[in-house]
Amino acid sequence: MRVRFAPSPTGQLHVGNARTALFNWLLARGSGGTFVLRIEDTDVARSTRESEAAIIEDLEWLGLTWDEGVERGGDRGPYRQSExxxxxxxxxxxxxxxxxxxxxxxxxxxxxxxxxxxxxxxxxxxxxxxxxxxxxxxxxxxxxxxxxxxxxxxxxxxxxxxxxxxxxxxxxxxxxxxxxxxxxxxxxxxxxxxxxxxxDALMEITHVVRGEDHISNTPRQILLYEAFGWKPPTFAHVSMVLGPDHSLLSKRHGATSVAEFRARGYLPEALTNYLALIGWSPGEGQEIVPIDELARRFRLEDVGHSAGVFDVEKLGWVNRHYVKHATPDRLLELALPHLRRAGYAEAPTPEAVSYLATVIPLVTASVDRLDQIPARLGFLFDYSAERALSDSAVRAEAQASRPVISALAEVLASGEPLHDRDAFRTAVARVRERTGAKGKTLLHPIRLALMGEPEGLELDLAVPAITRGAALGAAGIRPISSPAERAAALDRVLGALASDEAVPSPE
Missing domain, CATH: 3.90.800.10 (Glutamyl-tRNA Synthetase; Domain 3)
Known part of the structure; x- marks a missing residue:
């Protein structure tokens, strides 16, 4: 079996075209056949080498490597139509x-x-x-x-x-x-x-798998094959990919290109897994299917006739599975560019990189995409006592709980660093002894003081991470304030509010 993917380099690789490439790749790998990449660049006004390079980069990122074609060579070239x-x-x-x-x-x-x-x-x-x-x-x-x-x-x-x-x-x-x-x-x-x-004839393509929008081209092409005395390939026209409103997936629906999903922190194995499920099913309700298993099980005869809807929420669910099962080293590699763009880790030292490798897994269970990681780690790098009190309801609760926050500031100023859960729990017990507070009336103000937000990661995981980060100092990452500094800062702001002093606006 010889199949091909033949994009026009006039823009980014659309996920619908990526799905077509995936189906061809799966057929080739599942049959021991050959996957050919050809570039259809005869539209001189719109075709660019930059678009070609971007398409190639996206295919390689998806893992859809080709056996023959552009940049690989072969004995049936050239593989650009312009040549x-x-x-x-x-x-x-x-x-x-x-x-x-x-x-x-x-x-x-x-x-x-x-x-x-x-x-x-x-x-x-x-x-x-x-x-x-x-x-x-x-x-x-x-x-x-x-x-x-x-x-x-x-x-x-x-x-x-x-x-x-x-x-x-x-x-x-x-x-x-x-x-x-x-x-x-x-x-x-x-x-x-x-x-x-x-x-297709000279490259000996045996199976042409493409979108159903090409089905009306097929009779003309078959007649051309006959005119030259060539045997036509076997054709398969797969359904189109639609948006949630059941119109063709386009930019008005949001991200549509592989590059956009890549930039937002979707993993390649998640995107290929999800694209395979649009119009095809492995059966038995299975939805997580690694690409090597897809290659073994995929059959064109099992592809449905009806158009498939691209569901970003479903893609997020699939992506969360792969993020959850990624190794810490891979998560670090994938998350660092997003942390860098957020200004949190512009040039981390080896010590800081090791630290990040321990804190990123703390928040991955709550993200669908890797570009959400900086926001989840904002409690480390973006603490502001003023911002913590910007919501009026939160501010009122904090004012009512100031004795707890003041006691926390005193305990942390005189105590040991909170490097682990036991140290943190000991500090909480001391605050409870001083104030008599317990349950939510104890933990809510402590969370606000130390994390700057009323909800999020478990405190006994977050506070040791804050403590270790603060100890790094200048390490190529945005400085992290210590728990003691945070509690003292929030206590000062509450004191200023109580005395009607001017409080700086949150940044």
Whole structure:
């Protein structure tokens, strides 16, 4: 089996196209076949090498490595369409010489007018064949004189073209609805339906797996295969990926490209796992399927006909599973760029890196994406006593609980650092002895004083992390204030409020 993924480098890799690439890759890996990457860059105005590089980077990040193609080489190249123009020209000349194609001199405005009238009359907007009967000699003479001419493929009249689609079963088109398609534009650029046939045939692609939006192209392509005496590949047209409103997934739905999901902290194995589940199911209600198992179990015959909805919440659930099961070293590697962007860890020393490796796992159970980690670790790097009291209800509760906060400040000022749970619990017991407070009336103000937020990570996990971070000092990370400094700061702010002194606004 030889399959291919052939993106146009006109922008970022859309998750719908990534799903198509994934399905092709799974087929190749599951069958011991070959996965080919070809770049369809004949749209000179929109294609860029930057987009090509970005697509390649995203495919590699997803783990969809290819066996043959761009940047890998192979004996059926070149693998960029822009480097194959001579091949397309030679095959177009062959079709012209055999009378299977002809030159078309219709100007664009005439073709647009024909289309307008067809739609107005509720007819298929196909080419009406105005240049079909021009003799080859006259057509050659006009072209040689400089008159712009496209080349059209001659579609036979009133013939049924039938193919067996691995997803949709038997599909039939009658040629009377097709019209004669342009295969080479007047400026010499090959059309998609023509170039893709030449490429797939010469690269010996056995299975073409693509989106269902290409199904109407298939009869024209099959007729081109027949014209050259080539056996058509097996076709499979998979359903489109829709947004929550059941329209085609687009930017109005939010992130749509692999690069965007990557930047937000989704893991590649989570994205491939989730994309495989759109329109396909491994059965038995299983939803977490590693990519090597996907390759063993994936079958095109099991892909559904109905379009699949891209559910970001479901992707988040899948991603949370993979984040939860990632090793601490991998979590650190993936989370550091997000901490750096937040200004928390611009150039951490080895000691600081070791510290971060211990605190990141504390919060990963509460995140769907890695870009949420900085916010979850804000209690370490972004403490502000003023900000902690910015909410009026929280401020009122803190004022009522000031005896607890004052006692905490006194205990921490004279006690040992809270390096572990036992030390923290001992400090809490001393505050309880001094104030008589217990339960929520004891722990809520302590949490606010030490973490700057009314809820979050368990205190006996958070406070030792704060203590260890404060001991690092200048270590290439944003300085972390100690528990004693925090309790004293909140007590001072509450004291200022009680005496009606001006309190600095939270940053």
């Amino acid at each position: 194959r123009l001579h091949i397309y020209r030679a095959h177009a000349v062959e079709l012209l010489s055999r009378g299977l194609a002809y030159r078309c001199f219709c100007p664009p405005e005439q073709l647009e007018m024909d289309r307008y009238h067809a739609l107005k009359d509720r007819r298929p907007p196909k080419y009406i064949g105005r240049c079909r009967e021009i003799s080859p000699e006259d057509a050659r003479r006009r072209a040689e004189s400089g008159e712009p001419a496209a080349i059209r493929f001659r579609i036979p009249d009133n013939r049924d073209v039938t193919f067996n689609d691995l997803v949709r079963g038997e599909v039939t088109f009658n040629t009377d609805v097709l019209g004669d398609p342009v295969i080479v534009r007047s400026e010499g650029v090959p059309a998609y339906n023509y170039a893709v046939v030449i490429d």
